[in-house]
Amino acid sequence: MSVLSMAVDALFDDPNLSRDAVWRANGAGDGLHVRIRRRSPEAIIGVGDNRFDLDAMLVDVRLSEVPSPAKGDTFEVEAEDGEPGGLFEVIGLATIDSHRLVRTCEVAPIAEDDPEDEEP
Structure with a gap:
C-alpha cells in the first residue's frame, strides 16, 4: 500500500x-457499506451582465470500495450527530484522481414517497 493510498x-x-453510506448498483439490492465524502461546491458564473449561482452536490468514493460507480446508482447516507442523511442518485460521473x-x-437527492400524496 502506498503512502498516498494510506x-x-x-x-x-x-x-x-x-x-457512512450504503451504495447500491442501479439503486437495487442489499447494497454495500462504504465511506463517502460529501461536497457541495458553489460557483457563480457570469454570462454578459447576468450572474448565475450554480450549486451541485458531489460525492467522493474510494474506487477500492466501489470500482465502477455509474449513473443510476444510489448512495443512502446515514444520519448522524445532527447531520441529515438521505437517499441520493448518481446523475453524473466526474473525475477520477x-x-x-x-x-x-x-x-441529486431522491425524494422519499410521502404517504399523504398517495390516493386511496
Missing part, C-alpha cells in the same frame, strides 16, 4: 470529513 484512507476514515484512488460523482 493518506486517502485516513481522510475517508475521519468521522469529521466522511460519512490521477492516482486512481477516488471517483467524484454528481448526485
Whole structure:
C-alpha cells in the first residue's frame, strides 16, 4: 500500500470529513457499506451582465470500495450527530484522481414517497 493510498484512507476514515453510506448498483439490492465524502461546491458564473449561482452536490468514493460507480446508482447516507442523511442518485460521473484512488460523482437527492400524496 502506498503512502498516498494510506493518506486517502485516513481522510475517508475521519468521522469529521466522511460519512457512512450504503451504495447500491442501479439503486437495487442489499447494497454495500462504504465511506463517502460529501461536497457541495458553489460557483457563480457570469454570462454578459447576468450572474448565475450554480450549486451541485458531489460525492467522493474510494474506487477500492466501489470500482465502477455509474449513473443510476444510489448512495443512502446515514444520519448522524445532527447531520441529515438521505437517499441520493448518481446523475453524473466526474473525475477520477490521477492516482486512481477516488471517483467524484454528481448526485441529486431522491425524494422519499410521502404517504399523504398517495390516493386511496
